[in-house]
Amino acid sequence: MTYIAKPRLHHPSLVANKVGYTRRDYEGKVSTLCAGCGHDSISAAIVQACWQLDIEPHKVAKLSGIGCSSKTPDYFLGASHGFNTVHGRMPSVLTGASLANRELLYLGVSGDGDSASIGLGQFAHAIRRGVRMVYIVENNGVYGLTKGQFSATADRGSTAKKGAVNHDAPIDLVGMALLMGATYVARGFSGDKGQLVPLIEGAIRHGGAAVIDVVSPCVTFNNHAGSTKSFDYVREHNEAVSRIDFIDLARELKASPEPDEVIRVPQPDGTMMRLRKLHADYDPTDRRSAMNHVQALQAAGEIPTGLLYVEAEATDLHAALNTTRLPLNRLGEDALCPGPEVLERLNSALR
Amino acid sequence: MNRIESVNDFVIKFANVNGSGSASANEMFAKAILRMGIPVSPRNIFPSNIQGLPTWYEVRVNEQGWLGRRGGVDMMVAMNPQTWNTDLKEIETGGYLFYDSTRPLPPSAFRDDINVIGMPVTAICNATYDDPRQRTLFKNIMVLGALTALLEVEQAVIEKLLGEQYRGKERLLESNLRALQSGFSYAKDNLSPPIGLRVKRADAVGRRIFVDGNTATGLGCVYGGATVCAWYPITPSTSVVEAFASYCKKLRHDPETGAARYAIVQAEDEIASVGMITGAGWNGARAFTATSGPGVSLMTEFLGLAYFAEIPFVIIDVQRGGPSTGMPTRTQQADLLSSAYASHGDTKHPMLLPKDPHECFEFSAAALDLAERLQTPIFLMTDLDIGMNQRLCEPFTWDADRRYDRGKVMSAEELEAGRDFGRYKDVDGDGIPWRTLPATHRDKGAYFTRGTSRNPYAIYSEAGPDYLYNVHRLLKKFATAATLVPQPQVRPAAKKTRLGVLYFGSTTPAMEEALVSLAEAHIHLDAMRLKAFPFPQSVQEFILAHDEVFVVEQNRDAQMRTLLVNELDIDPARLIRVLHYDGTPITARYIAETITRQVHALAVAPRRERLA
Numbered sequence: 001m002t003y004i005a006k007p008r009l010h011h012p013s014l015v016a017n018k019v020g021y022t023r024r025d026y027e028g029k030v031s032t033l034c035a036g037c038g039h040d041s042i043s044a045a046i047v048q049a050c051w052q053l054d055i056e057p058h059k060v061a062k063l064s065g066i067g068c069s070s071k072t073p074d075y076f077l078g079a080s081h082g083f084n085t086v087h088g089r090m091p092s093v094l095t096g097a098s099l100a101n102r103e104l105l106y107l108g109v110s111g112d113g114d115s116a117s118i119g120l121g122q123f124a125h126a127i128r129r130g131v132r133m134v135y136i137v138e139n140n141g142v143y144g145l146t147k148g149q150f151s152a153t154a155d156r157g158s159t160a161k162k163g164a165v166n167h168d169a170p171i172d173l174v175g176m177a178l179l180m181g182a183t184y185v186a187r188g189f190s191g192d193k194g195q196l197v198p199l200i201e202g203a204i205r206h207g208g209a210a211v212i213d214v215v216s217p218c219v220t221f222n223n224h225a226g227s228t229k230s231f232d233y234v235r236e237h238n239e240a241v242s243r244i245d246f247i248d249l250a251r252e253l254k255a256s257p258e259p260d261e262v263i264r265v266p267q268p269d270g271t272m273m274r275l276r277k278l279h280a281d282y283d284p285t286d287r288r289s290a291m292n293h294v295q296a297l298q299a300a301g302e303i304p305t306g307l308l309y310v311e312a313e314a315t316d317l318h319a320a321l322n323t324t325r326l327p328l329n330r331l332g333e334d335a336l337c338p339g340p341e342v343l344e345r346l347n348s349a350l351r
Numbered sequence: 352m353n354r355i356e357s358v359n360d361f362v363i364k365f366a367n368v369n370g371s372g373s374a375s376a377n378e379m380f381a382k383a384i385l386r387m388g389i390p391v392s393p394r395n396i397f398p399s400n401i402q403g404l405p406t407w408y409e410v411r412v413n414e415q416g417w418l419g420r421r422g423g424v425d426m427m428v429a430m431n432p433q434t435w436n437t438d439l440k441e442i443e444t445g446g447y448l449f450y451d452s453t454r455p456l457p458p459s460a461f462r463d464d465i466n467v468i469g470m471p472v473t474a475i476c477n478a479t480y481d482d483p484r485q486r487t488l489f490k491n492i493m494v495l496g497a498l499t500a501l502l503e504v505e506q507a508v509i510e511k512l513l514g515e516q517y518r519g520k521e522r523l524l525e526s527n528l529r530a531l532q533s534g535f536s537y538a539k540d541n542l543s544p545p546i547g548l549r550v551k552r553a554d555a556v557g558r559r560i561f562v563d564g565n566t567a568t569g570l571g572c573v574y575g576g577a578t579v580c581a582w583y584p585i586t587p588s589t590s591v592v593e594a595f596a597s598y599c600k601k602l603r604h605d606p607e608t609g610a611a612r613y614a615i616v617q618a619e620d621e622i623a624s625v626g627m628i629t630g631a632g633w634n635g636a637r638a639f640t641a642t643s644g645p646g647v648s649l650m651t652e653f654l655g656l657a658y659f660a661e662i663p664f665v666i667i668d669v670q671r672g673g674p675s676t677g678m679p680t681r682t683q684q685a686d687l688l689s690s691a692y693a694s695h696g697d698t699k700h701p702m703l704l705p706k707d708p709h710e711c712f713e714f715s716a717a718a719l720d721l722a723e724r725l726q727t728p729i730f731l732m733t734d735l736d737i738g739m740n741q742r743l744c745e746p747f748t749w750d751a752d753r754r755y756d757r758g759k760v761m762s763a764e765e766l767e768a769g770r771d772f773g774r775y776k777d778v779d780g781d782g783i784p785w786r787t788l789p790a791t792h793r794d795k796g797a798y799f800t801r802g803t804s805r806n807p808y809a810i811y812s813e814a815g816p817d818y819l820y821n822v823h824r825l826l827k828k829f830a831t832a833a834t835l836v837p838q839p840q841v842r843p844a845a846k847k848t849r850l851g852v853l854y855f856g857s858t859t860p861a862m863e864e865a866l867v868s869l870a871e872a873h874i875h876l877d878a879m880r881l882k883a884f885p886f887p888q889s890v891q892e893f894i895l896a897h898d899e900v901f902v903v904e905q906n907r908d909a910q911m912r913t914l915l916v917n918e919l920d921i922d923p924a925r926l927i928r929v930l931h932y933d934g935t936p937i938t939a940r941y942i943a944e945t946i947t948r949q950v951h952a953l954a955v956a957p958r959r960e961r962l963a
Contacts, residue, residue, distance in 0.1 A: 029811075056793065057797075058789070058790050058791070058792065058793055058794070058797060059790050061634070061789045061790075063630070073799070074799050074811070078797070079793070079794050079797050080789070080797055081787075081788075081789035081790075081797050081798065081799075081800070082797075082798075082799040082800060083630075083633060083660075083799075083800040084799065084800065084801045084802075085626070085629070085656065086626070086652055086653055086656055089622060089623070089626045089652075089653065091623075091626075092581075092618065092622070092623040092624075092625075092626025092627045092629075092630065093626045093627070093629050093630035093633070094630060095581075095616065095623075095626075095627050095630060096579060096581060096626065096627030096628055096629060096630025096631035096632075096633075096634070096636075096638065097630035097631065097633060097634040097789075098630070099578075099579045099614040099616070099627070099630075099631055099636065100578070100579060100630070100631040100632075100633075100634035100635055100636030100638070101634050101635065101636075101788075101789070101790070103790070104789060104790055121619055121620070121623075122619070122622075122623055122626070125618070125619040125623060129616070317616075318614075321611060321614050321615075321616075322609070322610055322611050323610060323611050323612075323613075323614050324605055324608070324610040324611065324612055325608075325610070328578035328579060328612070328613070328614060328631075328636045329578070329631075329634055329635035329636040329788065331576075331578060331612055332755070333576065333753075333754060333755055335605075335612050336573075336576040336578065336603070336612060336755075337573075337574055337576060337749070337753075337755075338573065338574065338602040338603075339749065339751060340748070340749045340750070340751050342602065343574070343747050343748070343749050344746075346570065346747065347558075347560050347746040347747055350560035350561055350562045350746075351558075351559075351560055351561065
């Protein structure tokens with residue numbers, strides 16, 4: 001029913017958050033994706049996370065590449081500026097946008113074709129630079145808009161809808177993100193909103209490059225037996241390694257003593273993240289341990305989900321470049337132009 | 352034997368091995384003559400290599416002020432055995448050969464119509480210095496000392512330049528001065544100076560400055576308010592960003608906090624470079640990249656998006672010979688078509704065409720204004736000849752009252768007051784829409800940026816009429832651009848003529864010189880220097896006012912001529928190609944000879960007959 005405009009009337013019981021918005025204010029246009037598409041659940045999770053965190057919608061910039069996933073920014077945060085860029089090149093556009101104005105929340109939405117195939121280079125380099133962003137890959141292992149070709153994240157041996165067997169090794173975006181130095185790495189499942197929303201919230205609060213690989217089944221082209229990205233397969237093999245929730249510092253004082261398996265991770269905004277370990281031998285604040293653990297689970301055929309790695313003291317590209325607090329796009333002639341006297345001195349030095 | 356006699360008017364060429372430290376001594380030679388009030392125009396002719404391959408430095412000394420490459424060599428300082436034979440051939444009859452006579456050469460290695468000056472430079476150096484590195488470095492200074500004597504360069508001027516270069520490094524200065532003096536004395540005692548080529552103090556330089564185009568461009572971006580620079584190293588554009596970075600370091604840090612008022616990112620490739628400046632331009636920062644032809648090729652997909660999504664940024668294309676493994680250290684103007692029409696779909700982009708470093712400064716700042724005014728990518732088309740060679744030019748100027756033109760950006764107040772916002776709507780009749788920056792207003796003015804599938808209010812639409820409205824508006828905007836870009840400059844002939852000539856960019860000094868020599872030979876041409884694309888109305892009028900118009904450019908396929916024919920519907924028969932594209936800068940001699948030949952051919956067969 002994508003031709004029907006969304007009614008603008010809000011239910012009176014909808015609650016406004018601290019900045020005065022209801023959840024509906026974080027929605028966008030009606031989705032044009034297939035009914036039941038996992039991507040729409042991710043959009044809903046983004047809406048939920050932004051509302052819960054009292055993010056002002058206009059302070060978010062949403063950027064995407066090309067593909068089904070990259071269409072979704074039109075379907076959430078309608079009051080934010082959005083940019084549907086070039087296939088596989090969202091990370092560079094996001095990097096430039098972030099350089100221009102460090103005050104906004106940069107939400108990059110991409111897919112597995114966009115990030116693991118054509119855009120693998122930009123995926124890696126934006127992470128390397130530590131661009132502060134929430135980079136969500138809506139990963140379904142298949143090209144939807146061009147009707148069902150394998151993507152680079154499809155597992156070896158998995159089959160396409162029409163029976164073709166994939167003989168290439170898959171690109172593991174979580175493994176890539178860990179290797180490239182991402183300071184917040186998570187994997188979610190579009191079918192588990194309860195897990196996904198906190199993962200997105202954690203990424204929004206994070207002070208560096210945050211990557212969330214969300215397994216998001218394609219109901220039209222990759223939801224059959226033989227696919228390793230179907231709802232059934234993912235539900236069967238989903239292995240959550242951690243669970244997060246947030247509490248602010250004030251309440252933290254009154255909190256009851258915590259069991260050993262809870263790790264406390266301070267956030268850049270002064271709050272504290274509580275991360276509940278679900279695997280005893282796993283330390284999500286140790287990059288090497290996280291890599292080993294994730295690899296081991298994947299080798300055993302499981303799909304590790306949850307917050308896989310986080311570096312509490314992460315910094316970003318702006319810190320590395322030592323740019324001014326005032327965003328570059330607000331600087332005027334006074335701050336930028338050295339003026340005619342300096343120019344005359346420069347002229348003299350060139351004679 | 353015939354001996355070229357000339358004061359303040361000659362060409363001297365240094366043949367060296369790259370990596371031998373010759374560059375700074377050569378530059379000092381040129382600068383010393385300049386300090387004596389005599390215009391010089393040096394050109395580096397260098398390989399794509401760091402050490403061991405031949406490199407040349409050609410200096411034209413010309414009191415009249417001609418700065419183009421003349422062609423021919425009056426004196427060769429042949430320090431590279433690899434290129435000995437070809438270097439010797441280049442010397443004009445009666446010219447001079449200066450060489451290192453340490454190793455004796457058979458008479459057959461020389462020419463008998465030139466003046467040979469041998470100096471055992473290596474032997475003297477080996478006798479004076481133990482350290483091999485010093486032997487090489489001081490060899491250059493010693494040669495400089497000898498030339499000073501031979502050409503009567505004022506010694507005090509060279510000494511002062513050395514003093515400036517080694518300020519604070521007294522020991523180095525001392526040893527350099529000693530090497531200079533020993534070269535000078537050897538020449539005085541053994542080579543019976545002066546030779547027929549001499550320099551004599553004059554007053555022909557004035558307030559002009561001596562700078563390379565890439566430095567000027569980098570500085571222009573500082574003055575023009577660029578805050579985001581994303582780039583990928585590529586010869587011959589790299590020094591644009593190096594200059595921008597070094598000026599920013601001095602001039603763009605918050606005096607209190609030390610924080611940077613700019614961001615420079617070395618991207619992983621040119622696709623990412625242009626992606627970053629697309630994001631920055633979209634988000635309201637002035638952004639640019641510097642590249643060359645192969646980089647522009649990689650950027651073309653983004654250029655299409657930026658054209659249709661109307662994103663401001665500046666691409667500085669320092670042109671070179673193509674392709675990627677082509678002639679990266681040779682000059683050409685061969686990216687005109689690939690830049691003007693870069694990308695898929697119907698796209699075209701404004702290009703500015705500076706003639707020298709002064710205009711590199713001025714046009715790069717102007718390009719940043721134009722990009723925001725027109726909300727579109729702007730190309731600054733320089734080339735290796737201007738970009739990487741120091742050139743005498745007018746000093747940089749900046750009006751203290753000058754304000755940046757940030758274009759049509761709708762403010763929160765305007766949105767709040769209920770002003771209608773249609774991102775892709777032509778409300779002013781110039782084809783340029785209004786835009787908003789992210790985070791401007793709580794609930795007004797946000798839009799979703801796409802290529803073309805939307806209506807004037809940025810709402811998704813694949814309807815034909817919406818597409819047509821948009822692309823026709825873009826054409827109107829392009830027509831507006833023609834009125835805003837730097838306008839062409841006409842230089843009328845002394846006598847009424849039916850012939851015209853169009854030229855642009857680095858061809859300018861050679862062209863101006865050729866016009867004078869052509870006029871002396873009674874070939875009169877009205878000349879128009881193009882400063883930008885799209886072409887203003889005056890270009891069409893100029894062409895139509897003449898029977899034949901020569902189009903002088905430095906590429907094989909007459910790319911500017913193609914643009915003129917294509918954009919202005921000019922009868923191609925009117926436009927005669929004058930092309931130079933071997934990788935060396937075009938010379939006045941070449942232009943004059945080619946035009947003279949063409950004019951004689953025209954005289955034999957007027958246009959109507961040739962067409963019939």
